[in-house]
Amino acid sequence: MSAGGTTKLANDPDVILSDDELGKLCDFFYRKTGIRMDVGKRYFLDRRIAERIRATESPDFRTYFQILFFETSGRELQELTNLMTVNETYFFRENYQFDCLVNSMLDEVAKRKGRKGDRIKVWSMPCATGEESYTIAIHMLERWAKVDDYEIEIHASDIDSTVLRRAAEGIYDERALEKVPSYMRQRYLTYASEGTWQVRSELRSSIEFSLVNITDPNQMWRFRDFDVIFCRNLLIYFDEVSRRQAAGLLYEALSPGGFICLGHSESMSRISSAFQPRKFPDALVYQKPLNES
Amino acid sequence: MGLVKPDKDVSRAKPAEPVVDVATLLGTLEAEQPKARREAARALAGVPSAVGPLCARLDREEDPRTREVILTSLIRIHLPEVVEGLIGYVRSEDAGLRNDVVEALGEMPDLVEPHIDALLKDADPDVRILTVNILAILRHRKVPHWLAAVAERDAHPNVCAAAIDVLADVGSAEALPVLERVRARFADLPFLVFAVDVAMRRIDGAGKEDS
Numbered sequence: 001m002s003a004g005g006t007t008k009l010a011n012d013p014d015v016i017l018s019d020d021e022l023g024k025l026c027d028f029f030y031r032k033t034g035i036r037m038d039v040g041k042r043y044f045l046d047r048r049i050a051e052r053i054r055a056t057e058s059p060d061f062r063t064y065f066q067i068l069f070f071e072t073s074g075r076e077l078q079e080l081t082n083l084m085t086v087n088e089t090y091f092f093r094e095n096y097q098f099d100c101l102v103n104s105m106l107d108e109v110a111k112r113k114g115r116k117g118d119r120i121k122v123w124s125m126p127c128a129t130g131e132e133s134y135t136i137a138i139h140m141l142e143r144w145a146k147v148d149d150y151e152i153e154i155h156a157s158d159i160d161s162t163v164l165r166r167a168a169e170g171i172y173d174e175r176a177l178e179k180v181p182s183y184m185r186q187r188y189l190t191y192a193s194e195g196t197w198q199v200r201s202e203l204r205s206s207i208e209f210s211l212v213n214i215t216d217p218n219q220m221w222r223f224r225d226f227d228v229i230f231c232r233n234l235l236i237y238f239d240e241v242s243r244r245q246a247a248g249l250l251y252e253a254l255s256p257g258g259f260i261c262l263g264h265s266e267s268m269s270r271i272s273s274a275f276q277p278r279k280f281p282d283a284l285v286y287q288k289p290l291n292e293s
Numbered sequence: 294m295g296l297v298k299p300d301k302d303v304s305r306a307k308p309a310e311p312v313v314d315v316a317t318l319l320g321t322l323e324a325e326q327p328k329a330r331r332e333a334a335r336a337l338a339g340v341p342s343a344v345g346p347l348c349a350r351l352d353r354e355e356d357p358r359t360r361e362v363i364l365t366s367l368i369r370i371h372l373p374e375v376v377e378g379l380i381g382y383v384r385s386e387d388a389g390l391r392n393d394v395v396e397a398l399g400e401m402p403d404l405v406e407p408h409i410d411a412l413l414k415d416a417d418p419d420v421r422i423l424t425v426n427i428l429a430i431l432r433h434r435k436v437p438h439w440l441a442a443v444a445e446r447d448a449h450p451n452v453c454a455a456a457i458d459v460l461a462d463v464g465s466a467e468a469l470p471v472l473e474r475v476r477a478r479f480a481d482l483p484f485l486v487f488a489v490d491v492a493m494r495r496i497d498g499a500g501k502e503d504s
Contacts, residue, residue, distance in 0.1 A: 020495065024462055031430075062465065062496070069463055072402060072432050119297075137296060151297045206296035217335050241400060244365045248335065251358065252328070274358040292327050292356065 016046050021061045025049065028068065033081055033236050034243070034270035048083045052076070074239055085236055085265075089131045091138075091172070092179040094232065097261045098135060100282035101228060102143040105259050109227045112257050112290075116149040123229045123253070125214060127156035130167025131176055132230060133207050134199055138180075138188055155223070157212040168209050170199030215242050220249040227255055233263035235271060247272040254288040261285050319346050327356035334359060338366035341374075348378030351390065360390070364397040376404045383412070383423045395423055399430035409439055418449040425455040437464050441471045450479055454488050461492035469497060 017025070022045065026037045037045055049064075056076060058064035067076050092098065101122075109120055122140075124133040133156035140147050140154075158164050170189075173196050177185060189197040212219045214234070229250060235243045250260060251274045260275065261283070262268060268275050268286040275286035313336070321333035334350070337343035347363050347370075354360045367375045382394040398405050405427065412424040425443060428436050441464070443456040453475060460468050472489050479485040 028462075066463060066465070070432050070434050070436065074432070121299075141295065148295050152295060153297060153299045155299065203296070206298055208299045217338075241365060241368050244361065245335075245338075245369070248331070248358075248362050248365065252331070272358075272361060274361065292358070 017049060017061055021065075022046075022049075025061075025065065025068075028065070029080070029084075030267070030270065032077060032240065034267045035081070035084065035236055035265050036267065037084065038265065045084075049080075052080050052083065055079070078237075081236055085233060085263075089128050090176045090178065091131045091135050093131065093135070094264050095179070096282045097230070097232075097264075097285075098139040100261070100280050100285060101136065102139050103282055104280040105228055105285065106140070106144050106146070109257070109259075110146050110150065113150065117151065119151045119153060121153045121155065121226045121228075121255075123223065123226045124154070124156045125212070125229060125231050126158045126160075126234050127164070127167055127209070128158060128160075129163045129172075130156060130170060130199075130207075130209075131172070132156075132232070133167065133209075134170065134188070134203065136230065137203055137207060138184060141188075142184065153208065154206065155208045155210065155226075157210045157214075157223075159211065159213050161211055164209050164211060168204065170204045171196050172198075214246045214249060217249060220253060223253045225255045226253050227258050229254060229258070229260045231260060231262060233266070235262065236266060243271050248274070251275065251288055256288055256292075257290040258288050259285045260287075315340055315342065319343065322346055322350050327359045330354070330356070331359045331362045334362045334366050338369040341370055341372055344370055344372060344374045344378055348375070351379075351382065351394075352385075357389065360393060364393055368397055368400050371401065371404065373404055373407075376401060376408060380408055380412070383420055384417070391423065395426050396430065398427050402431050402433040405431065406433060406435070409435075413439065413443055413447075418447075418452050421447065421449070421452045422455045425452065425459060428456075429459045437468060440464065441468050444468075444475050445471050450482055450485055453479065454485055457485070457488045457492050461488075461495045464492065464496050466497055469493060472496075 022039065022042075026039065030036055039045065053061060053064045056064055056067055058067065068080065071077070106120070113120065122136055124136055127133045133154055137154050140152060156167060158167070171192055172189075177189070177197060185197065188203055189199055192198040212223065214220065214231075215238070231250060235246055238246060247268065251272070254260065259278070260268070269277065274288070276289060278285050278287045315337070318333045318336050318340075321329050322337075324330050324333070334347065337347060344367065347367055351360060351363055354363060367379065376398065379394050379398060382390055385391050385394070409424065409428070413421055415421055415424070421443070425440070428439055437460065440456045440460045444453050444460065447453050447456070457472070457475065460472070472493050476486055476489040
């Protein structure tokens with residue numbers, strides 16, 4: 001493969017992009033979605049993009065790129081986004097962010113609170129079937145030394161009432177719990193039936209589940225003063241304007257100095273300039289400024 | 294302490310219920326606190342009569358977050374008056390505001406289209422370059438045509454170069470003859486010849502070798 005080489009035709013099952021073509025697509029994709037494609041997974045990228053070139057019946061990469069660039073509906077961009085972001089949820093997924101929570105973010109939040117007994121609010125949004133919210137709770141209980149010094153509110157929200165119901169029930173199979181150490185499983189869950197486990201009732205009842213549309217100001221105004229928000233792999237599915245609107249509403253939902261965590265390939269910088277990036281040893285997160293100046 | 298269920302009465306009563314009265318919201322656009330201005334601008338997203346005040350506020354708004362919300366609301370309103378109110382800002386001395394407006398205009402291809410020809414004929418080359426910047430992000434089928442027209446006829450080499458850079462990404466074989474003519478027209482400007490060669494190579498691998 002050469003840097004200036006051309007794409008093979010879409011009839012070829014092994015359509016391969018040139019480095020230039022891939023670079024152009026990555027730049028465009030990042031500009032439009034805030035997602036950085038992992039060029040280290042070259043084979044994965046080539047296959048996925050080739051799939052879309054064939055699906056759109058494009059004779060070559062350039063034609064396909066023009067579809068991506070000019071299609072006013074954004075449908076093909078969404079198809080590519082869906083293909084590039086294979087999402088599944090399970091306990092302790094992208095665990096480095098929870099490490100960052102207990103190793104760095106919460107200590108900074110606590111320092112700002114200044115007073116034991118104050119309330120710390122954490123939001124998992126979207127929470128889907130609840131794995132993330134329970135993971136947050138378990139990490140805090142297990143690994144944050146100051147967890148008993150503060151009142152911790154964990155909120156978990158989603159636009160889908162069906163998944164919220166499942167989240168509140170807290171029943172999971174082996175696949176979802178694969179990364180949970182055995183002793184934690186014993187401590188926080190009970191065996192339910194047929195290879196499923198249920199989160200213990202005292203943990204389930206300590207999380208506030210709620211239905212909310214993150215792009216609707218009429219719903220979001222109630223969500224305020226959060227110290228940490230996990231909003232992972234959601235904004236990528238919005239169009240640009242909705243993404244910007246949602247980011248603005250999340251900004252208002254944060255306390256000054258509050259943190260927001262996105263999905264590992266997402267970047268807030270392309271969505272909104274309101275947040276400041278903060279690089280901690282475990283993760284890059286985004287922070288609402290302490291003072292608006 | 295540790296995990297606690299939210300105090301429903303306290304946590305839900307705390308934030309103030311949003312104001313829906315348009316006159317009050319318009320007044321709040323001039324509030325001292327940026328947060329209040331942002332909330333007002335956000336609430337005006339569905340109000341066509343707010344276009345004028347929102348556009349006017351941009352000129353005075355120094356808080357970048359509030360500016361962002363104003364532009365998002367204007368995009369959401371999505372009327373021709375929005376583009377008419379924003380177009381003038383491409384001449385702003387404030388580079389940040391200019392760039393934000395360019396991005397916002399790029400989000401409204403159907404409304405921006407009627408203005409493109411006039412912008413590309415503007416006497417100010419900086420305005421023409423900024424218009425090319427809008428085209429670079431505009432989802433409109435006529436973009437390659439507009440870019441080719443700029444490259445073909447604009448007298449200013451920097452404007453041509455801006456158009457050629459974008460054509461390199463989105464141009465098709467139809468642009469190649471235009472690019473040949475641009476190369477001939479600016480044969481004495483090596484940077485432009487180079488830009489043309491890169492664009493032609495990207496479009497069709499048909500460019501000449503670098504000398």
